[in-house]
Amino acid sequence: KDASSQPKQHVTTEQLNYQDQDRWELESGDAQSPINIDTSKIxxxxxxxxxxxxxxxxxxxxxxxxxxxxxxxxxxxxxxxxxxxxxxxxxxxxxxxxxxxxxxxxxxxxxx
Structure with a gap:
């Protein structure tokens, strides 16, 4: 998901949920866990x-x-x-x- 346009928030592990991934902070890049590993692109x-x-x-x-x-x-x-x-x-x-x-x-x- 592209999170660059969303307001960022600090969360603890107790607050993590996959419905709000677009609000998770990113160190770099534009995607957050979980990911799909496409073996055709390895x-x-x-x-x-x-x-x-x-x-x-x-x-x-x-x-x-x-x-x-x-x-x-x-x-x-x-x-x-x-x-x-x-x-x-x-x-x-x-x-x-x-x-x-x-x-x-x-x-x-x-x-x-």
């Missing part, structure tokens, strides 16, 4: 070295926060030479995003 990475994951194998903390199961941890992901600090992962059931228009039973988000 651009392959140049080589396997473009992504390096360095996540801990020991969980720091886990919590059922009433919305999802969230697992806090640390580590990094390097993508095309840029480093991103890993903070947590959590689940959505059913999936929040779609692939070729199809939802799946579960989806995991890795938050950096």
């Amino acid at each position: 651009v392959p990475m140049q080589d396997a070295g473009d992504i390096q994951l360095d996540y801990n194998t020991t969980v720091q903390d886990e919590e059922d926060n009433g919305h999802t199961i969230q697992v806090d941890d640390t580590g990094t992901a390097q993508i095309n030479g840029r480093t991103f600090a890993f903070t947590q992962f959590h689940f959505h059931a059913p999936s929040e995003h779609t692939i070729n228009g199809k939802h799946y039973p579960v989806e995991v988000h890795f938050v950096h």
Whole structure:
């Protein structure tokens, strides 16, 4: 959705709903989650070295926060030479995003 012409608002996770997506703030661009991944438009990475994951194998903390199961941890992901600090992962059931228009039973988000 094009949100550029809508008044912006700060929201907490308790206030998020998909009926009011056009009012969600955007860091950049003109679209907001959820998205549909159209596999016919995927651009392959140049080589396997473009992504390096360095996540801990020991969980720091886990919590059922009433919305999802969230697992806090640390580590990094390097993508095309840029480093991103890993903070947590959590689940959505059913999936929040779609692939070729199809939802799946579960989806995991890795938050950096």
